[in-house]
Amino acid sequence: MSPDSDEYLIRYILRDLPESEAERLDERSVTDEAFAQRLREFENDLVDRYAREGATDESLNRLEQRVRDSTYLRDKVQFARALQQAATPVATGNGAVPILPIGRRRWLEGFAAAAVLLLVAAGYLGLRTVSLREDLARLETERSAAARQNEQLQRDLAGARETPRQLRPATFLLRPTRRGADEQTLTVPSGTTQMLLQVVIESSEYQTFWASLQDSASGRTVWRSGDLSGTADGGNRTVQVTIPVSVLTSGRYSLEVSGSSGSRTFEPVGSYQLRIMLE
Amino acid sequence: MAKPNLKRDWQPDKAAFDRLLAWLDEGTDSRGERYLEMRERLVDYFGRRSCHSPEDLADDTLNRVARRLEETGSIDDVVPARYCYIVAKFVFLESLRRPGRTELVAQSAEAVVAQVADDRAENERTFACLERCLQSCSAVDRAMILDYYRTTSGSARENRRQLAQKLGITTNSLAIRACRIRSRLEGCVRACVSAATYRPKSVSSD
Numbered sequence: 001m002s003p004d005s006d007e008y009l010i011r012y013i014l015r016d017l018p019e020s021e022a023e024r025l026d027e028r029s030v031t032d033e034a035f036a037q038r039l040r041e042f043e044n045d046l047v048d049r050y051a052r053e054g055a056t057d058e059s060l061n062r063l064e065q066r067v068r069d070s071t072y073l074r075d076k077v078q079f080a081r082a083l084q085q086a087a088t089p090v091a092t093g094n095g096a097v098p099i100l101p102i103g104r105r106r107w108l109e110g111f112a113a114a115a116v117l118l119l120v121a122a123g124y125l126g127l128r129t130v131s132l133r134e135d136l137a138r139l140e141t142e143r144s145a146a147a148r149q150n151e152q153l154q155r156d157l158a159g160a161r162e163t164p165r166q167l168r169p170a171t172f173l174l175r176p177t178r179r180g181a182d183e184q185t186l187t188v189p190s191g192t193t194q195m196l197l198q199v200v201i202e203s204s205e206y207q208t209f210w211a212s213l214q215d216s217a218s219g220r221t222v223w224r225s226g227d228l229s230g231t232a233d234g235g236n237r238t239v240q241v242t243i244p245v246s247v248l249t250s251g252r253y254s255l256e257v258s259g260s261s262g263s264r265t266f267e268p269v270g271s272y273q274l275r276i277m278l279e
Numbered sequence: 280m281a282k283p284n285l286k287r288d289w290q291p292d293k294a295a296f297d298r299l300l301a302w303l304d305e306g307t308d309s310r311g312e313r314y315l316e317m318r319e320r321l322v323d324y325f326g327r328r329s330c331h332s333p334e335d336l337a338d339d340t341l342n343r344v345a346r347r348l349e350e351t352g353s354i355d356d357v358v359p360a361r362y363c364y365i366v367a368k369f370v371f372l373e374s375l376r377r378p379g380r381t382e383l384v385a386q387s388a389e390a391v392v393a394q395v396a397d398d399r400a401e402n403e404r405t406f407a408c409l410e411r412c413l414q415s416c417s418a419v420d421r422a423m424i425l426d427y428y429r430t431t432s433g434s435a436r437e438n439r440r441q442l443a444q445k446l447g448i449t450t451n452s453l454a455i456r457a458c459r460i461r462s463r464l465e466g467c468v469r470a471c472v473s474a475a476t477y478r479p480k481s482v483s484s485d
Contacts, residue, residue, distance in 0.1 A: 013327065026328070030320045030364040040323065041458050048428075072326030072333060075472075079465050082406040086413065087428040169311060171293045193315070193463070198292060223474045226335060231290040240290040242338070244470045246415035 009042050014062050044080070047073070051080035169194040169242075174255070174272050183252065183273035188245060190279045195248070197241040199257055201269050204235055206259030210266060211241045216252035216273070223247045230259075250278045291345040299345040303359050317341070317360065319462050321367055330374055334469065340367045408471035412464050420460045427457040 011017050012025045028035045046063060055061040067073045170192045174184060188195055199211070209228040214221050223243055230237035239257065253274045258266040291299060303313040321337035330336055343366050348354060354362055413421050426442050443453040 015327070015329075026324060026368075027364050029327070030317075030324050030367060031358075031360040033316075033360075036320050036323075037455060037458065040462065041454060043323075044458065044461060070326075070329050071331070072329065075469060076465070078401055078405040078472075079409070079468055081402060082409040082468070083424075083428050083461070083464075085406055086409055087425045169296075169314075171296055173293070196296070198290065221474075223470075226332060226473065238290055238292075240338075240342075244467055246412055246467050247471065247474065 006042070009039060010046065010059050010062075012039075013043050013046060014059075014066050016062070043076070047076045047080045048084070051077050051084060169196050170245075171196040171198065173198045173200070174274075175200050183275050185275045185277065187277045187279060188248070192245050195243045195245055195276075197243065197255070199239045199241055199255070199270065199272065200233075201230060201237045201239060201257065201259065202235070203259070203269060204232055204237055205261050206230065206237065206267075206269060208260045208266075209239045209269070210258045211239070212256050213243060213247075214254045214256065216254050222253070245278070248276055248278060250276060252276075289346045290342060291349070295345045295349045298348050299341065302344075302348055302354065305359060313359075314341075315463070317363055319466065320360075321363065322466070324364075324367055325371065325374075328371055330371065334466075336367075336370050336374055340370045343370070404472055405468060408468045409464065411471060412467035415467065416460070416464070423453075424457060424460045424464065427453065 008017075012022060015022065017025070025039075029039055030036065046059065050060045050063050050067075053060065055064040063073070067077055170186075170188050172184075172186050172195070174197050186195070201209070207229065209225075209230055211225040211228060212221050213223040225241060228239050228241065230239040241255070241257075253276055255270075255272040255274055256268065257270040257272070259269040260266045300311060300314050303309075303317055305313075307313075318337050318341060321340050322333045325333035325336040340363060344354075344363055347366075357365070413424075416424070423442075423446075427439060429438060439453060440450055443450045446453065448456075
């Protein structure tokens with residue numbers, strides 16, 4: 001079997017190769033950009049097929065077994081299903097496929113279902129006919145709006161192809177604040193995808209930390225970390241917290257940090273009042 | 280009190296992080312693209328090896344590389360990607376010795392049952408997160424990824440050929456772009472789902 005064949009890649013993804021061969025491909029998946037790209041596409045295609053069809057052939061059957069034991073593959077399958085759901089076109093009667101935001105498309109789907117129910121009712125109650133026509137007219141208006149939005153997106157595409165996106169993560173240092181101290185203002189540049197916070201904790205007795213970010217206005221927790229380790233720095237520790245910008249809007253937040261010294265209980269060790277400004 | 284492991288606990292400051300970005304860029308300015316790409320490859324590497332927290336291990340790997348750069352000023356005897364792989368391999372081997380991994384295997388049968396019961400809720404959570412992450416994409420990326428994965432009565436291949444034609448690029452370029460957007464969306468969705476389903480890993484019930 002050729003080491004670059006599809007079957008070989010499937011066996012690698014399913015961890016079905018001898019360890020030495022798997023390690024060789026592990027290395028290429030990190031060091032060889034073209035191979036990493038091909039492998040990712042291949043893996044995505046395999047997972048997409050499974051998400052769409054289920055275990056319909058030998059490869060997908062083996063994948064299904066791996067999915068049971070692999071959080072990584074399970075997450076990928078969940079994602080593939082969600083993506084397929086998001087990308088599923090709404091039938092518009094004339095074969096046109098509008099590009100709509102998901103929320104709006106869900107509304108439209110609900111609307112279409114309601115229209116069908118009205119149609120059935122109209123068979124029994126002719127009085128509904130007028131209402132149904134109005135609904136259909138509104139659907140047509142929605143479809144026209146979607147077509148206009150499609151055109152706008154195409155124009156955006158042409159514009160944005162000339163403007164490369166900023167992807168640099170934004171890094172901030174958070175020092176401990178005293179009770180009642182001022183909030184710290186963090187300005188996040190446009191296009192930033194991750195906010196890296198270096199949080200200084202005035203204690204060296206904790207080894208593991210958790211962080212959570214709360215919207216100060218609503219009190220809602222918008223993000224939580226997993227276990228975090230800290231860096232010893234004299235009598236302090238510094239904890240790196242990485243928050244995806246996608247969960248943020250401009251506003252006031254409270255970053256709460258808890259620490260554990262090895263026992264199973266976590267204690268609050270820091271609270272940081274932030275004003276986050278998304279540019 | 281346990282003595283802290285200074286090497287493992289080290290975290291890069293802004294200067295160290297910038298040095299890491301520059302080293303990965305190898306003389307170009309990718310605006311953080313190389314870092315994100317390397318992080319994605321490492322997440323995939325740890326994920327394919329069934330590690331419990333691929334993202335944490337990828338961050339741990341890059342932190343160690345940054346620390347090495349901080350100590351030595353430069354790493355010239357090996358290309359960045361290869362060095363990252365060498366470090367990742369050590370991080371992987373260390374992760375095998377941690378008790379958390381054993382617990383994960385021991386709980387896996389139970390987890391499967393829970394997974395089936397939770398399947399619907401999980402799908403909805405993932406979809407809601409995807410919806411949110413899509414909104415954080417540029418309009419161009421959002422339109423492209425939805426178009427790329429849109430399936431109609433025609434074949435996916437034909438749809439993608441037409442999309443590439445519409446955008447004036449080759450189908451290969453389109454596939455690469457779509458794959459990159461998808462990778463970032465997957466990372467965003469993982470973080471979002473993780474925040475929504477957060478369960479403290481260190482506090483296990485007796």
